[in-house]
Amino acid sequence: MRAPRTQRDVQKLVASVAALRRFVSKLAERCLPFFDLLKGASNKKEVNWSPECQKAFKEIKSYLSQPPVLTKAEPGEPLYLYLSAGAQAVGAALIREDNGRQQPVYYVSQVLKDAETKYPRLEKFAFSLVNFKKARALLPRKRNKSAISFGFPATNNQAEYEALIAGLKLSRTLRVQDLKIYSDSQIVVKQTNGEDITKDPILAKYQALVQSYLALIPNHQVLQICREENEEADILSKLVRNSSDLDCSVYFEELHKPSIESREVLEIESNQNWMTPFINYLEKGELPEDKEKAQRLKAKAAKFFLEEGLLYRRTFSSPILKCVGPEEAKYSLAEVHEGICGYHINVSRISPVLPSSVLSPIPFAVWGIDIMGPFPRAKGDLRTSPRTSTGETPFKLAYGTEAILPIEVGSPSHRAINFEEEANKEGLRTNMELIDEVWDQAVERMEKYKEKTREHFSKKSRVKNFQVGDLILRDIETSDPTNTGKLMPKWEGPYKVKEVLRPGTYKLLNMDGSEVPNTWHGLRLRKFYQ
Template identity: 35%
Template sequence: MIAALGRFVSKSAERCLPFFNAVKGFKTAHWTEECQAAFEELKRYLSSPPLLTKPEPGEELLLYLSISPLALAAVLVREDHSQQKPVYYVSKVLHDAEIRYQRVEKLAYALVMAARKLRPYFQAHTIKVLTDQPLRQVLHKPDTSGRLVKWAVELSEFDIRYMPRLAIKAQVLADFVAKCSIPRQAAEFEIVQTPVMEKSVTHEERAAVEAEAEIVPAPAEQDPSAAEPLWEVYVDGSSNRGGCGAGLILTGPNSFTADYALRFGFHASNNEAEYEALLTVQVKAQRLKAYCDSQLVTNQIQGTYEARDERMIKYLSLVQQLSTKFKSFEVVRIPRAENTKADVLSKPAASGYTTLGNICMEFLQRSSIDRRVAEIMEVEHESCWMDEIVDYLRSGKLPEAKKEARKVIQRATRFSLDGESLFKRSYTLPYLKCLRPSDAAYALQETHEDELYHVLWAYRTTPRTPTGESPFNLSFGTEAVILVDVGTPSARISNFNEQLNGDGLRANLDLLEEAREESRIRVAAYKQKVSRYHDSKIRPREFRVRDLVLRKAAISQPKKAGKLSPTWEGPYRVKEVIRPGSYRLETLEEQLLPHAWNPKNLRN
């Protein structure tokens, strides 16, 4: 019955969890109080079931997603005269390893689950996924896990658009969205949080929930006298020999708290790191109060100190521009002892950690100053095939033609955007950097220059298949910088830091002997692989008793072997087949030879 009614019931898997838990062990199954409560709630819900609608051919459909610790759910919706009406509800209970998925993976899994169960709808309609989470960016980011890459490829066959979630326009959807939604303030900061479990509600409570689920009215409709909520952020920067980073703690209304860490791909002082942390805050609020333990940064923003360093002047200018976005903006200095949580976040980020559990971490390739300069500079743009993919990955922009838009979505699953560089995912190689025509022509010219010096250099700097390393690396302990990397800057050139580079070179020398030993092991394994392949193609010779054969002279008479010596000598007669691949020979005068012979040293 539950399976049959699943399409009519919002979050049916989560509602029926007590039933599933009760029948897990069939021999010990018994009806519990939780089962009775879930049963009563299901009866109340079905007493006024939602009216499902049928979509029109070619109509765009909306999809809402929900995640909880133990279940996933989705609802497919169509808009009819500005009203949202449900088409189909689907849900799934999580099992084993699925329960341990990260929150963003659960959100992506909910989309994949909906696409699998509602495949006819996804094939016939354009699906708009309404979410307040950066789902599209997660599926296409460079460090996406193998599971997410697989799901991104699976979803590429459908015309799926990702849109920000707006108002909930139907009471039947409030029960689905209200208890699984993130507060709007949290959505604007784009931090994934696990929705709370839904509880039993009456019709009156459901109407109240609907009112709470409505989007905050536009500023023009709000009461000007109403007090704006205060948002607070604690920031701290860290800079050491291992790297640079920053930590943020954002707090807001409704007990909202978000931990955020920044890892920098550039060198920054402690004060610059704290400026970067402040500039990262892009919350849509009217009042913001920032807490910082840097005396210099705080006093420069407050106007007590004058910024004299060129970089400090630029950072201060950016913070002043940021302050204009708020009705109230204040920076307060606090003792370091009161800023320990942000300090704890900044230290691992500065030490090179790429993940911090469930805490969101962002990698900044360039400083805010450099990004601002890049935005202001007018650079000649060279149009090519990359533009459509870059526009889609960066902002979700697609061509107007439906067929072209779908083609871009399908192609984009194989690409990833890192800053301004586009990379193509490879199944067997590292990520491949995509080049524009002029850069590609330069790379080909440098790569295929047919001079002996360049050929030898290319050979020495190219990883060999047997060793897995380049001869240059095995000799000097590091990889050489080739001309193409200089002409079209790679990540290694763009992120070059002289101090960190020196430390890395010394570390490579310490690990050189280990790398050489690993290469020797790989060479031995490679030889065994080649030998097995060679042996698999050889058909062993078979001889019978009394067959006449010749014997290899280099094996029978090694001391007499020479350039002018015959390769084979004999003939001999097969006296006995000891076993397949082993023969006893005799001369034509029936004199037995002293030991057995392998067929690879014999021939007819």
């Protein structure tokens, strides 16, 4: 691996090393020369690669060539925590002993900023310990526990059902496929397995909600255990009366109303979402009745595929993406920003070097031979002018990015002056990822434009509406202009309406069942009365 030459190379190096932060000890301290190099260099292409940077670069390469292997801590095993504090960074290492040898389990490091660098040495050690506690969610745990407190009156059987529903909600979020449920409530187990009939109307609602969750899990079992085997749950139920006594590994939840009161909202959210049309088309070949919507769905579905019941999307510049619904999207966002992924090394966020080259790349920016000559001219440069109906230029809708104008060659624009081949390629790939959204927005604008146009002209015209199967007459002057005159009939027919293409536009049939060529507007038709 060669040493970075440009600021972009340094940014890529820092991002790559940051991904390995839990495997490298004192990573923040090792990367300090890189952070100093990036400060104040947001508008520079070249960087001053100093001897300190080269030394840090060689140390990281040497460390990664023979890294210590992280080991897994076993439940109940004693662990040792080592803290380090430097002038500009702090760190921590979690260690376990294996046959007299100390093996690393996890590393944490943090860059000190502003006033933090002035902390006394003892306070830096305390700060390192606090920083380690923020990342404790990544450590292996013996078991996940949860406790529920009710803000409403509930019987023992209702409380058992609420506990069961809480576990099923968690299983549904984690997309569990095989589930075993253990409960010491004989009533809940037998009613869920269908051995007993649920006569109580409130418990019947709980049972219906439980069955709706179980229907989403292919393989599940509900088993009864003795009360003696469920001591841990009994202990949690006693501790929940005083939530301050709960251990930090216990997830505490307070319910303000019964779960059965929000059942209708749950059913609506669990059935339909934005992925449903794609899944129905890829699995069953189902398409919308509207031909235009069906055509657009076919075009979009080419980027998607199903694997083991999950929907994935192919991309141009990144790995295959997993598609998620609204609930899983909320969980993912919360996990990224607040959960175990929310802990990152404190690297200063630097704006892109060439923002315009990424957002407005230059298409066809390659050397070549002109074997076709110039493109035919369009009046008023229609290809590069935004259209009122779509809000975008035809060139961008076709190629995903804006064209470079002749004036940008004679009088170079910002993107032409700051052109960089790699950044331009990245921008083109990014625009290809976003082109679907651009198309959707253009279609929405076009539909609104059509609606406004339709409203404007409908004020001046009276559209006749016909239904499929209606008998109508056709204007002879429109169907056969040569066969008209003062003494000739004005209408011919009757014909039968075959299809309503859109309000006011129809396909017709002759009375013998043959199709009449072309489509016909309602202004040229009138109803036939027998």
